[in-house]
Structure formats: C-alpha cells, structure tokens
Amino acid sequence: MQRTEAGKKRAVDLSHGDVGARLRALRVAQGLSVNELAMRAGVSVGTVSQVERNKANPSVRILERLRQALEVPLTALLEEDDAVSDPITGDFVRKAAERPLFEVGKNGMQKELLSPHGDHDLQMMIIMLPAGSGSEEVLVGIGEKAGLVLEGTVVLNVGDRRSELRAGDSFQFRSTVPHSVRNESNKTARLLWIMNTQPPVIHL
Numbered sequence: 001m002q003r004t005e006a007g008k009k010r011a012v013d014l015s016h017g018d019v020g021a022r023l024r025a026l027r028v029a030q031g032l033s034v035n036e037l038a039m040r041a042g043v044s045v046g047t048v049s050q051v052e053r054n055k056a057n058p059s060v061r062i063l064e065r066l067r068q069a070l071e072v073p074l075t076a077l078l079e080e081d082d083a084v085s086d087p088i089t090g091d092f093v094r095k096a097a098e099r100p101l102f103e104v105g106k107n108g109m110q111k112e113l114l115s116p117h118g119d120h121d122l123q124m125m126i127i128m129l130p131a132g133s134g135s136e137e138v139l140v141g142i143g144e145k146a147g148l149v150l151e152g153t154v155v156l157n158v159g160d161r162r163s164e165l166r167a168g169d170s171f172q173f174r175s176t177v178p179h180s181v182r183n184e185s186n187k188t189a190r191l192l193w194i195m196n197t198q199p200p201v202i203h204l
Contacts, residue, residue: 019063019102020052022077026070027052040069057103060111060125061138073119078102091118107133114192122196127181129154129189134182143196145179146172152189155182 027037027048034052038045043065050056051066058066060074067074078100093116100113107130114124129152148170156163156171158179165171173179175195183189 019058019077020054022080023048023066024052026072026076030070032070037066037069041065042069057105059104074123075100075113075115075117075119078113079117092116105133109133109135111193122194124192124194126150127191127193129181129183129191131183131186131188135180138179140178141175143175144172145175145193145195146170147194148192150190150192152183152187153185154189154191155184157181 034048035045038048043062047062051058063074063077067077094114101110103110110128112126114126149165149167151167153164153166156165158173159177
C-alpha cells in the first residue's frame with residue numbers, strides 16, 4: 001500500500017524541527033536548562049541539544065524519556081496544543097487526516113501516531129519498516145505491548161523466542177521482556193503497534 005500524497009505532506013509538515021522547537025519551548029517554559037532536562041530524562045546533554053536543534057531523529061524511547069521528564073503527553077512534542085479541531089471528540093478521536101507522522105533513526109522507519117491528542121495510558125501507532133530495517137531502541141517496562149501486521153513480513157523477537165509474522169498475524173506480550181522487531185524481507189512492512197506508557201518505564 002503506497003502512502004497518499006496527503007500522507008506524504010503530513011510527513012513533511014511534521015518536521016523534527018517542529019519537535020525540536022516544541023521541546024525547547026516546553027523546557028524553557030518550565031525553567032529548565034538543557035543540563036537539567038538531560039538529567040531528569042536520563043539522556044545525554046548532547047541528545048537534548050541535537051533534538052532541539054533538529055540534528056537528530058529521536059526514537060520513541062528518547063521522546064518518552066523527554067516527555068516523562070517534562071510531565072507532558074507524547075502529543076505535546078508531536079503537535080501544537082491547539083491541534084485538536086473538534087472540542088467534542090478531540091480527546092478520544094484521531095481523524096485520519098490529523099495523524100502526526102515522523103521519521104525515526106537513519107533507516108527510513110516512520111511512525112504514525114493514532115492515539116488522540118492529550119494524555120492517554122495507551123499509545124497506538126502505525127510503524128512503517130523499510131526493507132532491512134528494524135527497531136534500534138525499545139521501551140521496556142511494566143505493562144504489555146500488542147499489535148497486528150498490516151502489510152509485509154516482520155520478525156518479532158521476544159526474549160529468546162523468534163517469530164516470523166505476516167499480514168494478518170497479531171501479537172501481545174509483557175513489555176518487561178526484551179524485544180525487537182525487524183523487517184528482514186526486501187519489501188516494506190507496516191504494523192499496528194500498541195503499548196502502555198503510563199506505568200514507570202525502565203529504559204534499556
């Protein structure tokens with residue numbers, strides 16, 4: 001399934017410069033220095049600086065650390081506070097045309113946020129894995145993760161178990177177990193990814 005022109009436009013509209021600008025604005029609003037935010041988040045000063053200056057494509061793991069340190073929802077880093085256009089359904093509905101889309105890492109992986117604007121216990125997203133790519137950093141902590149392969153083939157490793165999943169296959173596991181997902185095929189893969197981000201998170 002090819003991404004539509006509208007989808008491509010969203011990918012351009014949600015640049016990491018926007019993420020960096022929002023991160024800096026949130027940090028400054030809380031009166032934190034780059035060093036203080038880095039210490040709170042458990043990341044290097046260089047990481048915070050690179051994200052703010054649009055020099056790095058932060059992973060969800062890094063974004064989760066930063067948003068927890070700032071005590072804001074993930075959507076606060078991915079879209080403006082006034083991004084919700086419908087005051088009635090805005091906190092429980094995400095319209096397809098309003099999904100933030102951002103690139104992760106250097107291998108072209110893209111993540112499209114499905115969760116509505118605001119703070120939620122569950123985070124849902126669609127992950128697009130180009131051929132030969134995979135997750136480089138994952139969140140490990142209390143709770144569960146689940147998903148569904150929408151297109152292509154992926155290899156899911158959970159602990160010492162390996163499973164090759166095809167379109168239509170689903171999965172669910174405790175997120176305290178080390179895990180990774182890779183696309184070892186020569187075609188693009190897409191999967192629905194669901195995770196609980198509310199409990200305290202232990203980072204790799």
